[in-house]
Amino acid sequence: METNKDRDYLQRCFQLALQGAGNVAPNPMVGAVLVYNDVIIGEGYHQKYGEAHAEVNCINKALEHHAELIGKATLYVSLEPCSHYGKTPPCADLIIRHKIPKVVIGCRDSFAAVNGKGVERLQNAGITVVEHVLEKEAIELNKRFFTFHRLKRPYIILKWAQTRNQIIASGTDTRLMITSEITNRLVHRWRTEESAIMVGAGTAMKDDPLLDNRNWYGRPPLKIVVSASGKLPEGLRMFQSGADTFIFNTRKEEEQNGKRFLRVSAAQFLEDMLNRLYRLQVQSILVEGGQRLLQSFIDAGLWDEARVITNTVMLAHGGLEAPKLHRHQLIKVQHLVTDEIAVYKNDKNQLINSDGESALL
Ligand code: AOF
Numbered sequence: 403m404e405t406n407k408d409r410d411y412l413q414r415c416f417q418l419a420l421q422g423a424g425n426v427a428p429n430p431m432v433g434a435v436l437v438y439n440d441v442i443i444g445e446g447y448h449q450k451y452g453e454a455h456a457e458v459n460c461i462n463k464a465l466e467h468h469a470e471l472i473g474k475a476t477l478y479v480s481l482e483p484c485s486h487y488g489k490t491p492p493c494a495d496l497i498i499r500h501k502i503p504k505v506v507i508g509c510r511d512s513f514a515a516v517n518g519k520g521v522e523r524l525q526n527a528g529i530t531v532v533e534h535v536l537e538k539e540a541i542e543l544n545k546r547f548f549t550f551h552r553l554k555r556p557y558i559i560l561k562w563a564q565t566r567n568q569i570i571a572s573g574t575d576t577r578l579m580i581t582s583e584i585t586n587r588l589v590h591r592w593r594t595e596e597s598a599i600m601v602g603a604g605t606a607m608k609d610d611p612l613l614d615n616r617n618w619y620g621r622p623p624l625k626i627v628v629s630a631s632g633k634l635p636e637g638l639r640m641f642q643s644g645a646d647t648f649i650f651n652t653r654k655e656e657e658q659n660g661k662r663f664l665r666v667s668a669a670q671f672l673e674d675m676l677n678r679l680y681r682l683q684v685q686s687i688l689v690e691g692g693q694r695l696l697q698s699f700i701d702a703g704l705w706d707e708a709r710v711i712t713n714t715v716m717l718a719h720g721g722l723e724a725p726k727l728h729r730h731q732l733i734k735v736q737h738l739v740t741d742e743i744a745v746y747k748n749d750k751n752q753l754i755n756s757d758g759e760s761a762l763l
Pocket residue numbers: 428429430431432433447448452453454455456457481482483484487488489490491493511513516
């Protein structure tokens with residue numbers, strides 16, 4: 403049976419897990435705490451892709467000062483401990499070796515190599531496993547990871563900024579700046595949290611964006627441009643900065659001074675592109691425009707989340723209208739200076755449906 407304390411300790415696991423945001427993909431974010439007699443004796447989280455898992459860091463911390471208590475403690479982990487040899491050895495074996503008698507987990511790991519086998523291994527060793535504690539929250543925490551494995555494509559976040567009368571761009575060749583300086587920073591944070599940023603060729607040329615995360619701390623995301631012809635001016639600012647750039651096009655497959663051209667079919671552009679990104683382990687993308695690209699993701703039902711920034715400005719006429727969402731659900735609204743930020747989810751692709759059931763179970 404789970405208790406309120408179990409939920410509190412798992413909440414702590416979530417807080418810890420989030421410290422890994424932006425650094426662990428395509429792995430999930432995971433946090434762990436070891437508790438003896440209602441006192442936390444060790445904490446840890448998965449800090450970086452390819453490095454130690456949460457359980458390892460947590461147990462190592464406890465070993466520093468409370469080694470003698472580990473065999474009597476309860477381990478809380480936001481995700482089922484792994485049972486496979488990946489870049490690191492199985493966490494389940496480590497838990498067994500340290501004779502930890504009880505493990506409380508948020509949700510199972512849907513990665514095929516684990517998926518229930520971690521729990522089974524612990525139980526076979528006589529360990530008490532309590533499951534499904536704050537399960538919905540645990541799934542939501544790793545919405546990118548679970549969507550990636552369930553749908554075999556990246557988690558797709560659409561983002562655009564619009565005026566009060568839903569105009570997203572000027573009708574001319576000039577760039578329309580809608581959001582406040584502080585919202586621009588937030589967008590840089592969003593970029594840091596995803597594996598890649600994507601724009602269409604029109605936006606790449608009209609706005610000439612740097613497509614980086616210079617106003618936030620963290621790893622720069624991969625840059626992706628969608629351009630049927632694959633023809634883009636050499637002088638674009640995004641080509642001057644560091645991170646890798648992919649150009650999805652229908653003509654060529656080659657690599658040229660740090661730019662990687664990936665060829666996809668014209669008839670199945672989006673599907674092919676997402677399939678390639680899945681195979682390249684790109685776990686999530688932030689699609690930042692333009693209007694046509696955003697609308698094509700929406701019309702194909704290929705999106706998970708939309709973040710719509712609306713400013714108080716009204717633009718009289720001549721602008722390009724914002725994309726239109728179908729089958730969406732408003733999740734939250736937040737205000738930042740003169741901007742309103744609304745987050746919508748795609749009704750169809752929810753990991754947790756409106757009855758509170760998980761699509762993963
Ligand atoms: C855990 N704890 O903190 C994480 C887990 O290549 P590896 O060894 O890093 O394994 C990656 C897989 O391990 C990843 O796909 C996911 O299934 C699981 N991640 N498991 O027990 C952790 N990050």
